[in-house]
Amino acid sequence: MKNSLAFPHLLDASLLADLSDDQKITFLDACALRRFASPTEILSQGEPCPGLYLVAQGQVEVSYVDAQGNLSVVHISTPGDVLGDVEALSENLCAANCTAQANTSVLFCATPLIYTHLQSPVFVRNLAGIYYDRLMRDNVAKSVSQFYSVDQRLCIYLSQLTSEHRPQIRASQSSLAAIIGCSRQTVNRKLGELRDEAVIQIGKGMITVLDRKALDERIENAVLDV
Structure with missing residues (x-):
């Protein structure tokens, strides 16, 4: 079954906001579906990032390990969330570990495929919007943890x-x-x-x-x- 039919809720994902229905379907169906029955690390801190992941169902735990080996869970990504996009486009190593939890499905979009969609100004705007939301989330998290x-x-x-x-x-x-x-x-x-x-x-x-x-x-x- 095509991804767009298996996960119709992803048509409303912020990454695809305001794109035409054909553009949304084309993007989702071009991605590779990956299912995980048990917890599986899909991105590893300090390792190259081959593309972005769009969470289709389940959850992905995002964690960071500091120089002293202390592990901090920094976020839990849910359906519609995007992971690995910044590293894939900047060609930087992964800034955190991303572990798909049991019974989680993700759509993988390889970096070359991301660039084909960057021809759309709306797609670029949506990526920037995701970055903005992360900045705001980090700002709120800092305030919450402190006060x-x-x-x-x-x-x-x-x-x-x-x-x-x-x-x-x-x-x-x-x-x-x-x-x-x-x-x-x-x-x-x-x-x-x-x-x-x-x-x-x-x-x-x-x-x-x-x-x-x-x-x-x-x-x-x-x-x-x-």
Whole structure:
């Protein structure tokens, strides 16, 4: 089955915004589909990047290892997110590790194919928009890590990675703790509080936001208290 038919939601991906339907379909169907039944590293920090990946389903964990060997989970990419584009176009080595989680599918677009689409000003604009969103995300993350409590950081993170149309996030307590910067026990306690208040539901490796309004109100009240 063609990628555009198997993953129709990708027609709405920010990378393809405002392109014609034919251009969207052409891009998706030209990509190589890669499926992963178990966690698999698709990009390795410090290694060459052969092209970009568009997350089709599941999640990809982005992590960074510093010179002392400390590993930090910096982001969890979800369907529609793009990975490896900056390194592929700049011919720099990968700035982070990208690990596809179990039951994840991605579309791979080799660097030469990316250049064919760069002939479209709209495609170039969309890539720039993705870079801008990353800058804003990094700015927010820096502010949150510096000025907000663990409870506030957790709520903001859950809000950022879910939506009304995609209320679930596949994440372990350990990965959440790594991103938020606290112990697994603390995350477990905070998640339990949100569950008891019926804000979220916790399953095996899965968190579902049940009451987005309540989650957003917790964030707004936390911001007002800062």
